[in-house]
Amino acid sequence: MFAAAHYAALVVFVVSCWGWGRGVLARLAPPPRRDGGLEAAVAVALGVGLFICAFQVLAIFGVFKLGATLAVIAAGAVVAALQLPAWLRERRTLKASAVALPWTYFDRIAMVALVLVALPALIAPLAPPAAFDELMYHLPYAREVAQQGSLGIHKWLRYPWFPYNYNLLYAAALQVGDDVLPHFLNALAGGLSVVMIYRLGMLHANRLTACIGAAIWLGLGDYSNALIDMGVALFVLTACVSLWWWRESQPVHSGMRWLGLAAFCLGVAAGSKYQALIFMPLVALFVVWHERRPRAWALALVCFLIPCIYWYARNAVTTGDPFNPIGARVFGFSEWIPADYVQQLADVRDHAEMPNALIWSVFLAPFGVLWKRSAAVRAAGWFCFYSLAVWVVTSRYPRYLTASFPLLAMTAAIGWQVLFGWIAAGVRRVFGMKAATAEGVPELTNRRSAARIGDWVVVLLLAVLAAVSVRQTASKVAMISPTPETREAFLRKHVPGYAVMDYLRRNPTGRVYQIALNEAIYYGPNPIWGDTLGPWRYADFLLLPPGDMANKLAKLGFTAIVMPDHLAPTLATRAGFDTHFAPLFAQDGSRAYRILPTAP
Incomplete structure (x- = not known):
């Protein structure tokens, strides 16, 4: 349901x-x-x-x-x-x-x-x-x-x-x-x-x-x-x-x-x-x-x-x-x-980093017959080359190329056909040479052998793809969380800091400043402050001595801070931290501290 x-x-x-x-x-x-x-x-x-x-x-x-x-x-x-x-x-x-195109084996x-x-x-x-x-x-x-x-x-x-x-x-x-x-x-x-x-x-x-x-x-x-x-x-x-x-x-x-x-x-x-x-x-x-x-x-x-x-x-x-x-x-x-x-x-x-290898064949598309035959294919190809050139110059961050992926995929499909066409032609030449040089071995037999090898390769590839598909589907099914209990278990496993953020949301203490838990703020108090960039950047608070940090946060209306455990040895062990911050809640690798009202 x-x-x-x-x-x-x-x-x-x-x-x-x-x-x-x-x-x-x-x-x-x-x-x-x-x-x-x-x-x-x-x-x-x-x-x-x-x-x-x-x-x-x-x-x-x-x-x-x-x-x-x-x-x-x-x-x-x-x-x-x-x-x-x-x-x-x-x-x-x-x-x-419309003219119905026949379905080929491929x-x-x-x-x-x-x-x-x-x-x-x-x-x-x-x-x-x-x-x-x-x-x-x-x-x-x-x-x-x-x-x-x-x-x-x-x-x-x-x-x-x-x-x-x-x-x-x-x-x-x-x-x-x-x-x-x-x-x-x-x-x-x-x-x-x-x-x-x-x-x-x-x-x-x-x-x-x-x-x-x-x-x-x-x-x-x-x-x-x-x-x-x-x-x-x-x-x-x-x-x-x-x-x-x-x-x-x-x-x-x-x-x-x-x-x-x-x-x-x-x-x-x-x-x-x-x-x-x-x-x-x-x-x-x-x-x-x-x-x-x-x-x-x-x-x-x-x-x-x-x-x-x-x-x-x-x-x-x-x-x-x-x-x-x-x-x-x-x-x-x-x-x-x-x-x-x-x-x-x-x-x-x-x-x-480099984009997914599935689209690398886009550079082979100009060598295919479809490139010469279709103006639309050529237009898609030039769009792809332009997108790749701009991407290389500006960022080389794979996700920034996503907007071009659909046409890259279609053009790459043409490139893969070119590549496998070259491979098939090479195999046919090899088997043709064997047929011509091997005495008593008819050429038809070699063609059938090549076809059988090709069929086995296809079966193997589909079997691998089916196994990957089943495994990924099972993994996605395991992520479905239709009940509050399964959702809670999933989020605690996959979202760092979820348990502490959820606690602060359900038990509001006032304004909260988060440190290095950006990926969990959706599940925390609304709103919640703190980031590496912008007016609430960490550097403006965490580099201060504990007393000055608590005082600055308190003046801005904050009553609590939350951080992952791996930062605790750096922040919570500094001299004077216990004087200005008190433990509030800790679970699943994250912890929250209350800013003490006695902070100077």
Whole structure:
């Protein structure tokens, strides 16, 4: 029942999103190359973007409450019901005119692999929130918006000024359900982009490319948290699809509405994460190559600004930095100091590493026949090369590449076909040479031997993939916590500091300052202060002698501190610490101290 209830809620939301998105798309000219599955996925993605804009407006005016959220969802469901008959008729027409491609042996293998990869992804969203960033600021911000019904600046969070478009969906989920439901909205973004990659592969390449590309992106996605990277990836991909529909419109000017849709999706992405802005130069170059009319650019600019202008304008007016805090060196420092900026960049560099090996084959795609045959494949390839070049120059932090992963996956699928094509050709040459030199060994026998070897290799690979899939699925099932008792056990095991944070939440003592337990603040008192960066940075307190630290904290209204055990030998053993701090609670490797009122 636990899983069924959450999936039912997701279905209702998807239907409502499709209703709003389809309502808009039905008023645009049909795309030049029709595909029912791709259009349906784009409609749902557009509906998600419209929901974000609606929630943003409601929150700006302070009326983002449960009733308003349910009203918008219900209205979308009604719109979907009204459009369903016409959509079904259109689908039947498209199916009647479509040419069914035959399934090859390799297509079936790739589809089996795709299904195996999908199994753990279907279970993953059911786990309680336990990922670092979702507990540090994604869900805490969403909870504040859900409770207050308005957008605010919550300076106790690490990134209070960031654009939070996709997090507004999590706020709505917290209003209507529990904190597992936001995981399904993150998973929805991944699932929609998987469908788009599959349909794009079918349209512009072949079924094998579609299955491999979808499987790669499905395997790279993280469906067990409430981060926003897959949400950004969804809207960047939807923008690319819309841009290609615009590019294929003949003449191009007749598809100007698709250009507006692409700009809107990029605006939603830019209003969710600053990293989405890196695609703007490439998109601008692509558009200006085909369209220079001021009217078209004005339409695109307006559509882009609608979903994201609030965040950037608010930051510019309030702090002078529209990209706060990452624009501090240009626009001036406000919440952060230069040392914070340097520390953040150092942290990104420390986490720099190569992206997943599954996408390395993207560099082989230009050697394949599909690259030469399809302009869409070449466009996707140049998008990938641009994304990789910018990523290498700017961060080399793998998660910052997530927005490009869907198209990287599809292009890498073409590269893998090139690579295995070369390997197969080499094997055939080897066996052909043996057939020519081995007296009395017919060539047909060698071909059959090669085919049998290939079959055994495929069976072995599928067996390994099945074993990995079963193991990961079992691991995800073990994380499901449908009861308070299982949830408590899971969180105590996977969230450092959970027990102490939960104690302080249930037994409020006043203002609490946390030290090195950022990943548990969602489960602690609301709000809770303390961070490595920003106005509540640890360095401003922990470097002081115990008496001065207690005095400073007490003057700011703090009554308790909480820290992991591994810091206790450094902090709690300093001379005078026992005079100003008293043990309050300790469990599971963390401890809390009360700030004594006698602190000078």
